[in-house]
Amino acid sequence: MLPNFEASLDFAKQLDKQDPLAEFKNLFYFPQHNNQPAIYFCGNSLGLQPKSVSAAIETELNTWKDLAVGGYFNGPNPWLHYQEYLKPSLAKLVGAKEIEVSAMNALTVNLHLLMLSFYTPTKERFKIIMEAGAFPSDQYAVETLVKHFDLHPSDAIIEIAPLDGKKTLSTEQIIDAIDHAGNSLAMVLFGGINYYTGQFFDLKAITAAAHKVGAIAGFDLAHVTGNIPLSLHDWDVDFAAWCSYKYLNAGPGAVGGYYVHEKHAINANIPRLAGWWGNDEKERFKMEKGFIPKTNASGWNISTAQVFNMVGLKASLSIIDQANIHCLREKSIVLTAYLAFLLNQLDRIAFEIITPDKIEERGAQLSLYFKERAKEIHNKLIDNGVIVDFREPGVIRVAPAPLYCSFEDVYKFYEILKNNF
Numbered sequence: 152m153l154p155n156f157e158a159s160l161d162f163a164k165q166l167d168k169q170d171p172l173a174e175f176k177n178l179f180y181f182p183q184h185n186n187q188p189a190i191y192f193c194g195n196s197l198g199l200q201p202k203s204v205s206a207a208i209e210t211e212l213n214t215w216k217d218l219a220v221g222g223y224f225n226g227p228n229p230w231l232h233y234q235e236y237l238k239p240s241l242a243k244l245v246g247a248k249e250i251e252v253s254a255m256n257a258l259t260v261n262l263h264l265l266m267l268s269f270y271t272p273t274k275e276r277f278k279i280i281m282e283a284g285a286f287p288s289d290q291y292a293v294e295t296l297v298k299h300f301d302l303h304p305s306d307a308i309i310e311i312a313p314l315d316g317k318k319t320l321s322t323e324q325i326i327d328a329i330d331h332a333g334n335s336l337a338m339v340l341f342g343g344i345n346y347y348t349g350q351f352f353d354l355k356a357i358t359a360a361a362h363k364v365g366a367i368a369g370f371d372l373a374h375v376t377g378n379i380p381l382s383l384h385d386w387d388v389d390f391a392a393w394c395s396y397k398y399l400n401a402g403p404g405a406v407g408g409y410y411v412h413e414k415h416a417i418n419a420n421i422p423r424l425a426g427w428w429g430n431d432e433k434e435r436f437k438m439e440k441g442f443i444p445k446t447n448a449s450g451w452n453i454s455t456a457q458v459f460n461m462v463g464l465k466a467s468l469s470i471i472d473q474a475n476i477h478c479l480r481e482k483s484i485v486l487t488a489y490l491a492f493l494l495n496q497l498d499r500i501a502f503e504i505i506t507p508d509k510i511e512e513r514g515a516q517l518s519l520y521f522k523e524r525a526k527e528i529h530n531k532l533i534d535n536g537v538i539v540d541f542r543e544p545g546v547i548r549v550a551p552a553p554l555y556c557s558f559e560d561v562y563k564f565y566e567i568l569k570n571n572f
C-alpha cells in the first residue's frame with residue numbers, strides 16, 4: 152500500500168525518518184556539488200562507490216605483495232575460489248540456486264557465450280525474438296550470432312515493437328508473437344527491463360510462452376539485478392546475464408554475472424566455448440587433454456578469476472545482503488511512486504512518463520520524454536547538482552536507487568524542475 156503522498160519537504164523528510172534503510176547512504180561516496188553531495192539518480196548507469204571498496208582492494212594488494220602466487224591458496228580470500236564468494240549473494244538476488252550462478256567477463260561477452268550454448272538453429276527452428284529497441288549491444292550480439300550461423304538477420308530475428316501510439320509492449324503482444332513464431336522459434340532473448348523505457352517485462356510469462364513452443368528463454372538483466380528481486384529458477388528461465396556496475400555498485404566495467412538453470416548447468420554435454428577455469432577442479436591441475444566441465448554454472452567459466460575486477464562486487468554485495476533485496480524493493484516501490492506523484496504535479500513542463508504506471512511493470516527508473524527543451528532541462532538539472540542521464544531524442548532517465556537515495560532527494564529534484572521551468 153502506498154501512503155497518501157504530499158508535495159512538501161516536510162512530508163518527504165517524514166518518509167525518510169520512517170525508512171529503515173535510510174542509513175545505508177552513509178556507506179557510499181557521493182559526487183560533490185558546491186561542497187554538498189549531489190542528488191544521484193544515475194545508479195541505473197553506474198552505481199556509487201561503496202566506502203568499503205578501497206580497503207577490500209588494499210587487502211588483495213597486500214595478499215599479492217606478501218604472498219604473490221601463494222594468494223591463490225592462502226590469504227583472507229584465496230583467489231582460486233573467488234567466484235565462490237559471490238555466489239550466495241548473487242543467487243539470492245536473482246532467485247537461483249548457488250550452482251546456477253557465477254561471475255566472469257562482462258555482460259555482452261557472457262551473452263555471446265551463453266547464446267552460443269543455447270542457440271542451436273536447425274532448418275526449421277532458427278528464429279530469435281527480441282524487443283525492438285533493445286540495448287544496442289544486445290542487438291549487435293544477436294545480429295552477429297545469426298550471421299555466425301550463415302543466417303540473415305532479417306530472416307532470423309523477429310523484433311517486437313510497441314503498437315501504434317504506444318511506447319511499451321504488453322505481455323499479451325509478446326506472447327502472441329512467440330505463439331505466432333511457433334516451431335520456427337529457437338530462442339527468446341529479451342531485456343528484463345528495457346534500458347530506455349524502464350519497462351519491466353513479465354519474465355515468467357515470457358519463459359512459459361517460449362517453452363510452450365519449444366524455444367529457449369534467455370534474458371539480459373542489466374537493469375534488473377539488484378533492482379527487482381527475481382525467481383529465475385522457479386520461473387524455469389534457461390539462462391540470463393547481467394552487469395554489476397549499475398544497481399550492484401561494483402564499479403565501472405566490473406565483472407558480469409550470469410545464471411544457467413540447474414537442468415542445463417548439470418549437463419556437461421551442452422556445447423560451450425571452454426577454458427581451464429571451467430574445468431572440473433579436481434582435474435584442472437593435472438593439465439591433461441580433454442575438457443571436463445564443472446557440472447554447475449561455473450562450467451562456463453573460461454579464464455583465471457579476474458580478482459581485482461571482482462573485489463568491488465564482493466564488497467558491494469555484502470551491503471546489499473544486509474539491506475536485503477526484498478526490503479530494497481519495498482522502499483523502491485514507494486520512492487519511485489513518490490517521484491511519479493510529484494512529477495504529475497508539474498503542469499508547466501511538457502513531458503510524458505513513458506515508463507509504465509503499473510508498479511509491477513517497472514523498477515526504480517522513470518523515463519521522462521520531453522517533447523522539447525530536453526537537453527536544456529538536463530543541463531539545468533546537472534547545474535543544480537542532480538545527476539541524471541539523457542538519451543536521444545529527448546529522454547531523461549531518473550533512477551532513485553533505494554540503497555542510497557532518499558525521499559528528500561526526490562522532493563528536491565521536483566522542486567528544481569518546478570522552480571526552473
Ligand SMILES: Cc1ncc(COP(=O)(O)O)c(C=O)c1O
Pocket residue numbers: 257258259260286288289342346371373374394
Ligand atoms: C541493457 C544493457 N545490455 C547490455 C549492456 C552492455 O553491457 P557491457 O558493456 O557490460 O557488455 C548494457 C550497458 O549499459 C545495458 O544497459
